[in-house]
Amino acid sequence: MGLDAKIPEGPLAExxxxxxxxxxxVNPANKRKYDVIVVGTGLAxxxxxxxxxxxxxxxxxxxxxxxxRRAHSIAAQGGINAAKNYQNxxxxxxxxxYDTIKGGDYRAREGNVYxxxxxxxxxxxxxxxxxxxxxxxxxxxxxxxxFGGSQVSRTFYARGQTGQQLxxxxxxxxxxxxxxGKVKMYTRTEMLDVVTIDGHAKGIVTRNLITGAVETHSGxxxxxxxxxxxxxxxxxxxxxGSNVTAAWRAxxxxxFFANPCYTQIHPTCIPVSGDHQSKLTLMSESLRNDGRVWxxxxxxxxxxxxKKELTAxxxxxxxxxxxxxxxxPSFGNLxxxxxxxxxxxxxxxxxxxxxxxxxAVFLDFADAIHRLGKDxxxxxxxxxxxMYYQITxxxxxxxxxxxxxxxxxxxxxxxxxxxxxxxxxxLYALGECNFSDHGANRxxxxxxxxxxxxxxxxxxxxxxxxxxxxxxxxxxTKHPAFEQTKQDVIARINKLLALKGTKTVxxxxxxxxxxMWEYCGMARTEEGLTKAKGLIQALRADFWKNAKVVGENEExxxxxxxxxxxxxxxxxxxxxxxxxxxxRESCGGHFRLESQTPEGxxxxxxxxxxxxxxxxxxxxxxxxxxxxxTLDFEFVHLTQRSYK
Amino acid sequence: xxxxxxxxxxxxxxxxxxDTKGAFVTYKAEGISPDMSFLEMLDVVNESLILKGDEPIHFDHDCREGICGMCSLYINGHPHGPKNxxxxxQLHMRTFHDGEIIVxxxxxxxxxxxVKDLAVDRSAFDRIQQAGxxxxxxxxxxxxxxxxxxxxxxxxEAFNSATCIGCGACVAACxxxxxxxxxxxxxxxxxxxxxxxxERYSRVQAMVAQMDEEGFxxxxxxxxxxxxxxxxxxxxNISRMNNDYFSAKLFREEATHEHxxxx
Numbered sequence: 041m042g043l044d045a046k047i048p049e050g051p052l053a054e055x056x057x058x059x060x061x062x063x064x065x066v067n068p069a070n071k072r073k074y075d076v077i078v079v080g081t082g083l084a085x086x087x088x089x090x091x092x093x094x095x096x097x098x099x100x101x102x103x104x105x106x107x108x109r110r111a112h113s114i115a116a117q118g119g120i121n122a123a124k125n126y127q128n129x130x131x132x133x134x135x136x137x138y139d140t141i142k143g144g145d146y147r148a149r150e151g152n153v154y155x156x157x158x159x160x161x162x163x164x165x166x167x168x169x170x171x172x173x174x175x176x177x178x179x180x181x182x183x184x185x186x187f188g189g190s191q192v193s194r195t196f197y198a199r200g201q202t203g204q205q206l207x208x209x210x211x212x213x214x215x216x217x218x219x220x221g222k223v224k225m226y227t228r229t230e231m232l233d234v235v236t237i238d239g240h241a242k243g244i245v246t247r248n249l250i251t252g253a254v255e256t257h258s259g260x261x262x263x264x265x266x267x268x269x270x271x272x273x274x275x276x277x278x279x280x281g282s283n284v285t286a287a288w289r290a291x292x293x294x295x296f297f298a299n300p301c302y303t304q305i306h307p308t309c310i311p312v313s314g315d316h317q318s319k320l321t322l323m324s325e326s327l328r329n330d331g332r333v334w335x336x337x338x339x340x341x342x343x344x345x346x347k348k349e350l351t352a353x354x355x356x357x358x359x360x361x362x363x364x365x366x367x368x369p370s371f372g373n374l375x376x377x378x379x380x381x382x383x384x385x386x387x388x389x390x391x392x393x394x395x396x397x398x399x400a401v402f403l404d405f406a407d408a409i410h411r412l413g414k415d416x417x418x419x420x421x422x423x424x425x426x427m428y429y430q431i432t433x434x435x436x437x438x439x440x441x442x443x444x445x446x447x448x449x450x451x452x453x454x455x456x457x458x459x460x461x462x463x464x465x466x467l468y469a470l471g472e473c474n475f476s477d478h479g480a481n482r483x484x485x486x487x488x489x490x491x492x493x494x495x496x497x498x499x500x501x502x503x504x505x506x507x508x509x510x511x512x513x514x515x516x517t518k519h520p521a522f523e524q525t526k527q528d529v530i531a532r533i534n535k536l537l538a539l540k541g542t543k544t545v546x547x548x549x550x551x552x553x554x555x556m557w558e559y560c561g562m563a564r565t566e567e568g569l570t571k572a573k574g575l576i577q578a579l580r581a582d583f584w585k586n587a588k589v590v591g592e593n594e595e596x597x598x599x600x601x602x603x604x605x606x607x608x609x610x611x612x613x614x615x616x617x618x619x620x621x622x623x624r625e626s627c628g629g630h631f632r633l634e635s636q637t638p639e640g641x642x643x644x645x646x647x648x649x650x651x652x653x654x655x656x657x658x659x660x661x662x663x664x665x666x667x668x669x670t671l672d673f674e675f676v677h678l679t680q681r682s683y684k
Numbered sequence: 685x686x687x688x689x690x691x692x693x694x695x696x697x698x699x700x701x702x703d704t705k706g707a708f709v710t711y712k713a714e715g716i717s718p719d720m721s722f723l724e725m726l727d728v729v730n731e732s733l734i735l736k737g738d739e740p741i742h743f744d745h746d747c748r749e750g751i752c753g754m755c756s757l758y759i760n761g762h763p764h765g766p767k768n769x770x771x772x773x774q775l776h777m778r779t780f781h782d783g784e785i786i787v788x789x790x791x792x793x794x795x796x797x798x799v800k801d802l803a804v805d806r807s808a809f810d811r812i813q814q815a816g817x818x819x820x821x822x823x824x825x826x827x828x829x830x831x832x833x834x835x836x837x838x839x840x841e842a843f844n845s846a847t848c849i850g851c852g853a854c855v856a857a858c859x860x861x862x863x864x865x866x867x868x869x870x871x872x873x874x875x876x877x878x879x880x881x882x883e884r885y886s887r888v889q890a891m892v893a894q895m896d897e898e899g900f901x902x903x904x905x906x907x908x909x910x911x912x913x914x915x916x917x918x919x920x921n922i923s924r925m926n927n928d929y930f931s932a933k934l935f936r937e938e939a940t941h942e943h944x945x946x947x
Contacts, residue, residue, distance in 0.1 A: 091823040106744060106803075107810050109850055110752045126830060168829040169821045171879045173843040180833030198843060204751055205846060212818035219814040227807065250799060279746040313719045318727055319748045427750065430774045431721075496823045544734050546727075590734050595701070596742055596800040599734060 043296075043654055043669040046457040047151035052137075052675050056155045059458070060501050064508035071096030073512035076503070077244055077259035078102070079231045079286050082111030083203075083488060084471025085265030086210035087495025093222035094213075095500055097507075100257055101214070101223050102246060104230040104281060104601075109211045112267060112279040113491060116203025117324035117424065119185065119195035120488040122160040127184050131192040133157045138676065140486060143189040143376050144451070144479020145628035145644060146678050147299070147652075149671060151458055152476050159497040160489050164196055166496055170209040174198050186329055187484035189376035189683075195485045200324055200423045206488055210495070230601065231286045232532075234262060234293045234467060235525045241293075241467035242515045243522060245529045249601065252594040254530055256522040258515040260507055261466045263499065264290060265491075268450035268472040270303070272609045272616065273561070274553020276447035277309060277322040283605040284612050287454050287473050295462040296654035296667060298455035298475035300612065301620035304482055304629050305562050306448035307333075307380035310431050310441075311400040320446040321431055323403070324424055325484040328373040330408035330417065331441070333380070335387040335394065335401045337361045342392045352394070352402055352440045363387060371683040378481040378629045378642070379683060381445035385562050386640070388444075395442045404440035445562060449487060451478040451629065452619070455654040455669075459502035460494060463654075466506065470494040475652070480628025533593055536603045541586030545603045548583050552576065552606070552613055560613075560620055565633045569621045573614060580610040615655055615664060622666060625649040637680065646678050690716045690782040694729065696741055697789045702797045702805075708787075711741075718778035722765060723748060723755065725777055742801040748773040750914065753849030756856070757802055758789040763853035763912045771851065771914045791852050793861035795899045806852050808898035809866060816890035817870040819879050838876055845873040847915045854909035854917075860901030865909040867895050868925035869917050875928055885932035892929055 048059040066074065074097050078089040081103040089101040103111060123136040136157035141148060164182070168174065174196050175183040184193040198205040217223040228249040235243040235256065243258040269284035270276035291297045308323045336342040341359050344350040363383055365372045373380075384401045387393060394400050409417050414437060418425065425436045432442070454462050454469035456476050461468050471491040478486065559572035583606070591597040626635040626642035627649070635643045652669040692713040699706025713729050720728070723745050730740035746754040750771045757772045759765035765775040780786065788802065796804040834842075846869070854865035871888050874880030880887070903922055910919045 087823070094822045105746060105752075105754060106806060107753075107850065109810075109813075110746055110754050112747060112752070114753075115747045115749055115751050124829070162824075162826075164829045165825060165827060166821075166823060168832060169819065169825045169827070169879060171819045171842075171874050171877050173839050173846050173873065173877070174829075175843075176834055176836045176839040178836050180835050180839075181830050198846075201751065201847060204849075205843075208846065212813070213821075213823070215810070215814040216818040216820060219816075225810075227810075277749075279752060280748055281746045314717055316717055316720045316724050316728065318721070318724050321749050426769075427774070430750075430770055430776065433776070433778060500823065542735075544731050546731060588734060588737075590737060591739055596803070598742060599740060 043455070043463070043667055044457065045149060045669055046459060047149060048458065052150065052154045055151050056158055063501055063505040066504045066508045068096055070512055072098060074098065074507050075100065075259040075515070077257060077262045078265060079244065079263065080111065080265035080267060080473070081108030081214065082113035082265060082267060082471060083207055083210055083491030084495040085263070086111065086207065086214050087492050088263055088265060088470055088499045089223055090210060090213035090217050091496050091500045092503065093217035099217070099223040100226065100259065102226045102229050102231055104228065104249060106228055108214055108225060108227065109208060111207060112282050113207045113488070114204045115279065116488055117200045117322065118187065118326040119197035119202045119485040120163065120206065121187065121194050121483070121485040122164045122196060122489065123157055123194060124161055124164060126182060127193045129192045131194050135192065136160060136194065139190045140477070140483055141479070141676050142681060143483040144481050145642065145681055146479065146646070146650070146673065146676070147627050147671065148477055148479030150673060150675055155498070156477050156490060156493050159493045162497055163489060163492045167206060167209050170212060172198065172205050172209040185326055186374060188325055188328065188374045188380065189483040195326070197326065200326070200421060203488060206492065210492070231289070232529045232604070233289045233525050235522050236293055236464065237519055237521045240465045240510070243517065245526050250596055252597065254526055254533070256517045256526050258517045258522070260510065260512070260515060261468065261503060263468045263470060264454065264473050265470040265495065266473045268453065269612060270447045270450050272552065272613050273447040273556045274550050275312065275317060275320050277306065277320050280319060283608070285605050285608045287469070288608040288612055290454060290462065290464070290467060292657050294464045294657070295467055296455035296656055297452070297615060298652050298654045299452035299619065300616045300655065301560065301623060301630050302451035302480050302628065303447060304377060304449040304451060305381045305445040307377055307384055307445050308403060308443045309446035309448070310428065311395055311397065311444040321427065322446070322448060323428060323441060323443060325377070327403060327421060327424060330420070331373065331403040331405050332362055332407060333364050333373050333401060333403055334360045334362045335392040339391040342394055345394045346396065346398055352404070353406065368683045375683045376481055376483060381562060382631060384445055400442035400444045402440040403443045405436065406440070409437065449482055451475065451480060451482055455652070459505065460499055461502070461506065466510070468499065468503065470499060480630055532604070533600065536589050536600060536607065537593060539584070539587045539589045539603070541588050543586050543588060545587055545589065545599065545606050548579065548587060549606045549609065551579055552610060555579070556613055556616070560617055563631050563633050564620050566621065569617050573617045576610065576614045576617065583607065583610055618664065619653055619655065622653060623649055641681070690718065690777065690780065692716060692780065692783070693785045695785065695787045696802070698741070698801050699798050701800055706798065716777050718776065720777045721748065721773055722759070722775040722777065723773050742803050744803040745773060750774040751849060753851040756791050756804065756851060756853070758791060758856055760787055763791070763856040764914050769914060769916050791856035793855045793900070795861065795863070796852060796855065806850070808900070809850050809852065809863070811898065812863070812867055812891055812894045813870065815894035816887040819874060820883060832878055834878060842873045842876040845869045845876070845917065845921055848917055849915055851914065853912050853914060855900065857908040857912035858901065859906060859908070860904060862903045862909070863895050863900035864903040864922045864925065865913060865917055865919070867891050868921035871925045871928060872921040875924060884928060885936045888925060888928040889932050
């Protein structure tokens with residue numbers, strides 16, 4: 041099947057303006073005749089729900105948490121990019137576009153990425169107007185810092201809590217619309233399926249997480265803003281509740297899943313301390329502005345550090361290898377995430393890892409503290425240092441942080457066209473749950489930008505075009521498709537509750553995570569992936585025989601919730617492996633050992649793999665079919681990415 | 685490094701739902717690593733309960749890095765446990781000692797009914813924010829962000845108030861179950877910033893009215909909220925809110941009607 045991304049013709053800088061003019065409008069008096077369902081209330085969902093309600097649509101918004109303010113966007117630390125060029129350091133919309141395309145290793149669409157860069161400036165204006173307290177300079181103007189993969193300072197931030205402040209901004213806009221009656225908010229409600237009628241998305245089936253009631257909701261369009269699927273790895277920086285279920289259910293109803301193997305492994309996370317660990321904690325990329333990454337030069341010194349015969353500050357300057365500064369003099373510690381992660385792994389593989397387990401390198405602030413003073417460092421990163429101290433019981437002002445890569449973000453997701461529409465008409469995907477803008481590697485501070493761009497500035501335009509086309513005829517939940525889908529959901533719940541085996545769902549999740557991390561993590565091979573596919577299939581079969589799910593449906597039952605989510609991860613995991621197997625090149629976060637440059641960098645194969653792989657579901661336990669969307673580069677010349 | 689494992693006794697509040705009576709149930713938590721977080725310790729207990737066919741202890745949690753505000757728990761008489769300036773998910777077992785008895789309760793406040801076991805319904809907080817915790821501005825404003833310079837000290841002060849995570853520890857800590865610290869943090873954030881001035885006096889009245897309607901108690905200046913707040917929100921926020929509230933009531937009647945009617 042050919043995939044039409046619907047990228048407008050014309051010069052890059054005019055595509056979005058022209059497209060906005062060509063999109064159909066719904067007149068103000070008719071907007072109130074349309075119902076729009078928004079699932080997820082993070083930056084993308086919260087911003088979309090608020091903005092669409094402001095326009096006059098009736099919005100129903102859903103989240104599984106107890107409040108829309110809890111969505112995991114809240115945990116983003118470092119910042120949000122925007123091409124404001126307030127620093128007069130050479131930034132521009134084109135440069136942000138270029139950095140993002142290059143950072144994504146030339147596996148994103150030019151048209152989408154340019155639009156993202158274009159609206160980035162509006163996002164900052166919007167957030168400031170809402171009262172988001174961004175960091176400021178003494179003159180009262182907004183401050184910026186640098187992030188990886190760029191040589192300008194274009195990142196806006198609110199201490200180490202930028203995601204929190206932006207989300208609370210979107211939450212406040214959403215609250216205003218709830219107060220005005222334009223948004224009906226459903227909390228502690230999990231979406232478990234999409235209802236389609238004649239091929240169009242017309243509603244969803246949900247489970248009330250307090251009463252267990254399975255309910256149907258209708259709308260003229262369904263917007264999924266349900267985040268990423270990093271928790272397929274069990275250990276990630278995602279929230280415990282983050283899951284793929286909404287997106288996966290949509291996939292099984294016909295929506296293509298694009299580039300599932302593109303996973304971002306973030307270089308600076310607190311290392312795993314033991315088997316009990318339930319999640320990993322990120323240390324913001326902004327720390328690499330002032331922190332220097334190093335490992336011991338020799339295995340002998342590393343060995344002494346691991347055995348605690350030596351502390352990090354006792355290691356002589358000559359015995360340290362500041363490997364990022366050494367290998368990438370232009371970008372130094374601020375190389376993109378995929379590059380930084382792979383290099384940390386190389387150090388560990390080389391026997392030069394530190395910490396008790398040997399799975400860590402250092403992020404050292406001694407120079408910054410010497411240069412700027414402890415107070416200045418604390419003002420910039422205080423909350424991150426505190427967080428590190430809490431978790432590790434080590435004072436990062438005195439000893440360097442120990443860091444190691446961890447799963448953080450998923451660039452893959454539901455396939456969408458330029459309008460953010462999936463291939464199922466009426467079904468849209470926004471934010472991390474779509475695949476569109478980051479290619480094979482996302483640059484730091486670009487997730488917040490994309491979530492808010494999609495929610496505030498893209499979907500309010502593109503959705504109207506679809507709604508104007510289908511007309512405002514009400515959608516009735518009495519249509520048999522609703523009852524049928526509801527019965528499917530109930531049958532699945534009963535199937536899960538009937539599992540009375542001997543192994544907890546959490547154990548299956550952990551086992552799946554080990555397989556994914558080992559074979560579909562930072563380095564992938566044909567052999568390993570093939571093995572992983574078999575292991576996942578066996579694990580999934582075992583799950584449906586031997587898992588143990590307690591309790592009943594008609595109550596608060598987190599065991600049941602978790603079982604449904606893990607069952608979906610067990611299917612998604614196999615698709616990620618299929619995708620990684622099919623992509624026999626390296627690009628961005630997808631590193632195939634068979635495809636590397638003599639220096640060990642990711643070696644792309646543009647001739648054969650400059651496409652988006654959009655996977656089509658073909659039924660339970662059937663192989664999925666790959667549809668290709670060719671990536672055309674009209675404006676950017678494809679080169680081997682270099683940060684040297 | 686799983687060493688010095690601890691054995692603990694937990695006295696946990698179990699309650700099937702809002703309509704049934706709850707009670708403390710005693711559990712053993714064995715082989716607990718000091719590097720575990722408090723919630724990871726509960727995970728271990730829950731895994732063993734599930735394997736026995738019992739229902740796991742229910743508690744709210746999500747990000748597990750101290751920012752989403754979803755986790756709660758009243759531990760040994762303190763919201764978020766004995767340490768200052770952290771949430772329960774950031775509390776590590778090294779804070780406790782081998783053999784210790786740990787009492788775990790839900791937030792207790794009439795306005796926060798128990799959902800199940802240790803989880804409570806904090807939707808009252810959302811309704812207070814819906815009543816006025818926003819600046820009435822639609823998506824699409826075009827003035828440049830730097831057209832509104834804000835002195836750094838003001839921006840920093842507003843930020844300090846804005847760090848509230850809405851967990852409800854302030855209410856749980858307060859003998860009156862007052863929500864004044866929570867409400868005043870938002871009132872102060874927006875009241876300090878130029879963007880929030882237009883609705884400053886209507887906002888404070890709308891939010892306070894909703895707070896009262898939800899059944900939260902009054903502030904009697906004990907300071908337990910400030911002492912227990914995981915984000916160290918200061919009581920000066922309450923002073924600012926009172927100031928704005930009285931000012932609105934006494935002198936600004938005309939500016940107080942129909943907050944955010946939207947028309």
